[in-house]
Amino acid sequence: MVLLLMPSTAIKRIKIKAMLLDGLHIPATTPFYSDGRVYLRKLEHNVARYSMTPAAGIAILAGPGEAEMLSDTETRDVLATAVGAAAPEKVLWAGVGRPSVAATLDLIHYAAGLGYDVALVRVPAVGASVYFSAVADASELPVVIFDPESALDPEEVSHLSLHARIFGIVSGASNIVAVIAASAKAPRRDVVVTPVFSAVTGRMQATQSTEAATFVSAGSLADGGAAVAVAPPKPALKTRTRNVGFQVLSSSDAGMVDALAAGAQGLLTTFTASAPQACHEVYAAWKDGDPKLAAEKQARIAAPAAEIVEGLGIAGVKYAAELTGYYGGKPRLPRLPLTADQRAEVERRMYGIRS
Numbered sequence: 001m002v003l004l005l006m007p008s009t010a011i012k013r014i015k016i017k018a019m020l021l022d023g024l025h026i027p028a029t030t031p032f033y034s035d036g037r038v039y040l041r042k043l044e045h046n047v048a049r050y051s052m053t054p055a056a057g058i059a060i061l062a063g064p065g066e067a068e069m070l071s072d073t074e075t076r077d078v079l080a081t082a083v084g085a086a087a088p089e090k091v092l093w094a095g096v097g098r099p100s101v102a103a104t105l106d107l108i109h110y111a112a113g114l115g116y117d118v119a120l121v122r123v124p125a126v127g128a129s130v131y132f133s134a135v136a137d138a139s140e141l142p143v144v145i146f147d148p149e150s151a152l153d154p155e156e157v158s159h160l161s162l163h164a165r166i167f168g169i170v171s172g173a174s175n176i177v178a179v180i181a182a183s184a185k186a187p188r189r190d191v192v193v194t195p196v197f198s199a200v201t202g203r204m205q206a207t208q209s210t211e212a213a214t215f216v217s218a219g220s221l222a223d224g225g226a227a228v229a230v231a232p233p234k235p236a237l238k239t240r241t242r243n244v245g246f247q248v249l250s251s252s253d254a255g256m257v258d259a260l261a262a263g264a265q266g267l268l269t270t271f272t273a274s275a276p277q278a279c280h281e282v283y284a285a286w287k288d289g290d291p292k293l294a295a296e297k298q299a300r301i302a303a304p305a306a307e308i309v310e311g312l313g314i315a316g317v318k319y320a321a322e323l324t325g326y327y328g329g330k331p332r333l334p335r336l337p338l339t340a341d342q343r344a345e346v347e348r349r350m351y352g353i354r355s
Contacts, residue, residue, distance in 0.1 A: 018189040019091060019117045019142050020199040021168055021247045023056025024283045026276050027063040027266040029318050030070070030078060031329045038074050040081045041329035047085040053276045054284070056199065056266065057091030058082070062120050062146060062170075063251070063270050064317045067095045068115045069332040072103070076110055083114045088203040093268075097122035097146065101134045112140035115203045120170065122146040129156060136165035148172040148251045154182035161186035161246040168247030174255065175263045179248055186246035193242045199237050253305040258293050260286045273304040274320035278353050304349040312338060316346055323350045331332060 001313040006068070028050060031042035050058050053250070060082045061075065062069035070078065079094055086092055094111035096119050098104045108119045119141040124131045128151070136143045143166045160166050161183035171179045192200040249266040250259030256267055260283070272279040278301050286293035308316040315338050318328035323346070330337040339348065 061095030
């Protein structure tokens with residue numbers, strides 16, 4: 001197979017910032033009214049609540065977000081609503097993949113203007129190599145490949161990982177070792193992080209700049225009048241850099257521990273939308289150097305995840321989310337809601353996992 005990439009000299013010189021993708025990331029669902037309209041107020045609720053979890057980031061219109069069910073106008077509304085509700089320290093992913101390069105770039109441009117950190121682009125039905133090269137050449141955000149079905153073979157991953165503007169992949173491959181090995185020759189980049197090596201988002205930096213710019217001293221306001229008490233500005237955001245290669249994340253609910261053991265940087269799994277705390281416990285135990293506990297935590301959620309995600313699909317994921325304090329609602333037609341028996345089964349599976 002011959003794969004073509006645009007030469008680096010042909011890449012448009014749009015300045016973009018690399019982003020650290022370590023950690024657990026939540027693929028938010030998209031709520032709908034009973035008549036099928038997008039329920040933006042409930043989306044705000046979910047994203048604000050997700051922001052209170054220890055997850056590193058929130059992915060909008062990824063996986064259970066039902067991106068393929070939304071019009072371009074609805075997509076923009078969802079992206080704008082979510083960014084307004086998300087905490088600034090959470091890495092925000094914009095699910096912007098469209099069949100055409102032009103439509104995808106149009107959404108990336110919109111998401112970049114809103115302050116998103118990453119463009120998550122699903123593998124297209126045809127022409128993946130040409131498609132990703134063209135998108136990445138003109139993207140205003142770091143491009144991460146979304147490949148939950150493991151459609152790309154190692155050779156394709158290897159070639160795409162060499163592109164200067166493709167920063168990582170979210171893969172559903174059962175053998176994620178092969179994905180990591182395929183991207184071993186990818187260029188390394190410096191990313192901006194906090195002193196404890198957490199990601200520094202553009203919204204964090206924008207908030208810092210705004211606070212610094214609006215500080216006015218009491219002395220400058222007095223001018224012979226009464227003294228004015230002005231709160232001191234917040235301390236400057238302290239940052240450092242970390243050098244990273246091509247970042248590989250797993251989308252496999254059943255393979256979280258295996259992926260982390262293989263060297264994956266993070267996780268973006270569907271069941272996390274329903275049980276972010278329980279899923280984060282798997283990641284946290286691994287990061288704390290306790291693989292046995294991580295395996296035990298994963299075993300606790302393995303059966304519910306398989307039954308709900310694989311057995312019942314998005315309708316099951318949404319109903320399970322309702323049991324953990326989020327707004328789920330029905331999926332959009334032609335997807336059907338759960339039956340009473342299926343809801344009872346989800347309730348049984350989620351017993352003890354509610355977080």
